[in-house]
Amino acid sequence: MNHQQLIDQIKGFYITIPTMFRDSDLELDLDATRKVVEYIIENGMHTGNGVILASGAAGDFSTMTFDERVAVTEAVVDQSSGRIPVVMGAQTTSTRELIQLAKAGKRVGAQYIQVSCPYYFSHTEQDFYEYVKAVSEAVDIGIVIYNTFWTSTSLSLDHAQRMIEFDNIVAIKWSSPRIFDLEFERMIMAYHNRLSIIDNQIRYIQSHMMGASAFECHTINYWPQWGLNLLKLMNAGQYREAQEEINRVVVPFYALWRHIEATHTSGDGYLDKLCLELVGLPSSRCRPPTRDVRDEYRTQARQMLEQCGAPVAPTE
Numbered sequence: 001m002n003h004q005q006l007i008d009q010i011k012g013f014y015i016t017i018p019t020m021f022r023d024s025d026l027e028l029d030l031d032a033t034r035k036v037v038e039y040i041i042e043n044g045m046h047t048g049n050g051v052i053l054a055s056g057a058a059g060d061f062s063t064m065t066f067d068e069r070v071a072v073t074e075a076v077v078d079q080s081s082g083r084i085p086v087v088m089g090a091q092t093t094s095t096r097e098l099i100q101l102a103k104a105g106k107r108v109g110a111q112y113i114q115v116s117c118p119y120y121f122s123h124t125e126q127d128f129y130e131y132v133k134a135v136s137e138a139v140d141i142g143i144v145i146y147n148t149f150w151t152s153t154s155l156s157l158d159h160a161q162r163m164i165e166f167d168n169i170v171a172i173k174w175s176s177p178r179i180f181d182l183e184f185e186r187m188i189m190a191y192h193n194r195l196s197i198i199d200n201q202i203r204y205i206q207s208h209m210m211g212a213s214a215f216e217c218h219t220i221n222y223w224p225q226w227g228l229n230l231l232k233l234m235n236a237g238q239y240r241e242a243q244e245e246i247n248r249v250v251v252p253f254y255a256l257w258r259h260i261e262a263t264h265t266s267g268d269g270y271l272d273k274l275c276l277e278l279v280g281l282p283s284s285r286c287r288p289p290t291r292d293v294r295d296e297y298r299t300q301a302r303q304m305l306e307q308c309g310a311p312v313a314p315t316e
Contacts, residue, residue, distance in 0.1 A: 006111065006142040006170045009085045010196035012049035013227050014173065014214045015040060016058040018269040019072050021284045028068055032282035034079040036221065039281055043224040046084050049231055051214060052076060053114060056089035058218065058269030063287035066097065074108035087112040087144055093120055095134050102139035112142035114173065117152040125159040136166040146173040157186055164195055173216065175201035188212050202250065205243050208234045219250055222275040223310050249308045256304050265291040274301045280313035
């Protein structure tokens with residue numbers, strides 16, 4: 001697959017799937033993870049309107065070993081069977097491990113890796129540049145640059161310009177803290193004709209109008225049919241109707257997420273998992289230190305889904 005084909009495949013929803021664990025011992029439950037992948041694909045997500053991210057933040061990468069991250073990605077690739085592109089989350093603090101993750105991702109069949117600036121230390125943009133340069137030169141795999149400014153150094157437009165000159169940079173998953181500098185808008189305007197811009201700022205209407213080609217949205221994990229309708233509205237230019245759908249479905253999800261973060265625990269993917277349980281799919285808790293949210297927030301999550309009209313499974 002050539003460079004342009006890799007860019008063109010990143011369209012629609014960028015779906016960060018949760019990693020499932022067994023409740024008994026918190027070991028990987030690959031069969032349950034496979035069932036989520038199959039559910040997403042069976043309900044309409046495929047090449048051209050979706051991309052799956054395996055072992056990302058919502059996939060508990062921070063609590064998994066190297067081998068577990070590879071095993072999850074391999075299971076997702078195998079289950080998808082070429083029906084939808086797969087990205088392997090490759091966030092790490094080590095350039096050496098980044099290269100190893102990229103090699104492993106390519107070996108198991110992922111078309112892309114997702115790369116963020118190393119966290120923990122306050123790395124400079126030049127550190128980030130050389131980090132990406134190293135993996136770009138070492139492994140022939142599509143690279144999605146992810147600007148995780150809340151955990152590490154924020155990527156500026158100038159350094160984004162330098163990075164996209166590497167042959168295998170195909171997308172930037174973009175959000176920016178510098179609202180008054182209009183960096184979100186400027187990135188899309190500058191680069192949407194050169195690579196895929198993935199909206200990670202939940203500004204789907206604006207970014208779609210400006211040329212972004214993909215959209216991070218947790219809702220797709222448990223309600224892919226809703227996502228298909230949202231894409232249809234946006235592609236038809238029915239932006240008012242699309243925004244009303246976002247207000248009705250996405251806003252309540254994030255409101256509950258913020259509430260859980262403020263009152264109970266932190267992490268990523270735990271609300272996705274609870275919603276998956278409530279629509280009748282396999283689920284689990286996240287690994288510690290994220291605490292289990294299911295008993296305390298199941299009722300609130302069910303009410304949120306029912307009010308949105310999501311396909312909630314009946315209670316026993």
